[in-house]
Amino acid sequence: MIRVAAVGDIHVGLDSGGCLRPHFEHVAERADLLLLAGDLTRHGDPGEATVLADELRDVDVPTVAVLGNHDHHSDAGDRITAQLVEAGICVLEGDSTVVAVDGSTVGVAGSKGFGGGFAGACATDFGEPEMKAFIGHTRGVADRLGSALGSLDADVRIALLHYSPVEDTLRGERLEIYPFLGSYLLAEAIDRAGADLVVHGHAHGGVEKGMTPGGVHVRNVAQPVIKHAYHVYCLGGPDGSACD
Amino acid sequence: MTGGGPAEPAAYLVERLREALAHDPRVAELGISVTVSGDAVLLTGDVATPERKAAVTEVVEPLLEGRTLHNGVTVATLAEVDTREELA
Numbered sequence A: 001m002i003r004v005a006a007v008g009d010i011h012v013g014l015d016s017g018g019c020l021r022p023h024f025e026h027v028a029e030r031a032d033l034l035l036l037a038g039d040l041t042r043h044g045d046p047g048e049a050t051v052l053a054d055e056l057r058d059v060d061v062p063t064v065a066v067l068g069n070h071d072h073h074s075d076a077g078d079r080i081t082a083q084l085v086e087a088g089i090c091v092l093e094g095d096s097t098v099v100a101v102d103g104s105t106v107g108v109a110g111s112k113g114f115g116g117g118f119a120g121a122c123a124t125d126f127g128e129p130e131m132k133a134f135i136g137h138t139r140g141v142a143d144r145l146g147s148a149l150g151s152l153d154a155d156v157r158i159a160l161l162h163y164s165p166v167e168d169t170l171r172g173e174r175l176e177i178y179p180f181l182g183s184y185l186l187a188e189a190i191d192r193a194g195a196d197l198v199v200h201g202h203a204h205g206g207v208e209k210g211m212t213p214g215g216v217h218v219r220n221v222a223q224p225v226i227k228h229a230y231h232v233y234c235l236g237g238p239d240g241s242a243c244d
Numbered sequence B: 001m002t003g004g005g006p007a008e009p010a011a012y013l014v015e016r017l018r019e020a021l022a023h024d025p026r027v028a029e030l031g032i033s034v035t036v037s038g039d040a041v042l043l044t045g046d047v048a049t050p051e052r053k054a055a056v057t058e059v060v061e062p063l064l065e066g067r068t069l070h071n072g073v074t075v076a077t078l079a080e081v082d083t084r085e086e087l088a
Helices: A046-055 A077-086 A129-150 A175-181 A184-193 B010-023 B050-063
Strands: A002-007 A033-037 A063-066 A095-101 A104-111 A156-161 A197-200 A209-211 A217-220 A231-235 B033-037 B040-044 B068-071 B085-087
Touching (some): A002 A104, A033 A156, A033 A197, A046 A077, A063 A104, A063 A156, A129 A156, A129 A184, A197 A231, A217 A231, B010 B033, B010 B040, B040 B050, B050 B068
Parallel strands (some): A002 A033, A104 A156, A231 B085
Antiparallel strands (some): A002 A231, A209 A217
16 A cells, blocks of 8 residues: 655745645655645745755655646746755656555656647647647657656556646636646546556646546645645555555 | 726736736736726635735735725635545
8 A cells, every 4th residue: 555645836935934844744654655746836936946845854755746837937947856856856857756665666757747728629739830839848748758657667656747637627727728727638648658646736726536538546736726735645555455 | 097098998907917916926826816896806816825915915906006906815724634535
């Protein structure tokens, strides 16, 4: 049994010191690893990433993160990634990591993801270069996520995203902004590769639970949705055991 | 609005305020909903701290051109983690 704690959209600012640390210091009592689903800072300022790293310093389980759109706003995504890596956090973008948990292995493939919309109403890479670039970016991150997930050799496999792969978890958001909240291309890549769980954030006005068209559990862990420091999901290990 | 001319159409004001809330570093929020009804402007959504809610007012008020602000933004509180979900 593997216990996965997950949260996204914590939006740490320069004024956030001390706000999250008390909630995270006991995470090891409840979970075996912590997933951070992007929008970890307010506007991608490296100073905010310094505060974030300090807030997470007492987390004593493996921590895996992806960045979100806010983390790219100051064009310092690479620097923020480096800061988090230096703090011991694994930051994924089109790649994966495997964590050993109590005799089992859990593999996490991660990507920010991107938008474009959902089947039947998805933007198409047709026309202006800007439109081709928009959907081209989504196709690229989805392809890399699928490859990373497909190459994982682990008892449990998780896809970690910021943008949503499905409409299910967007219910409550305005329909007009769905194309900016996620893309079915992410779900298609995940379903082809196979996974046990997908975790994402970004949709503050959405709902927690959904499923890909291929039947993979999807959880929107944006903090305004789950209203907790994190939620914990239990996944069976190689023997299929559930939570204790 | 200047010179006693017609008020800015509500749709344009809504987007001007949303842009300000997204780009002003005191707020940097994309998820605050703006509704203009007559002379009233209602803001809803969640922020993490009372200071950020106050910053929302600071950013928006200079742009209202005489309209009345109702800052209905909620300061989110985090509940203690006490449950977990089993996924088959």
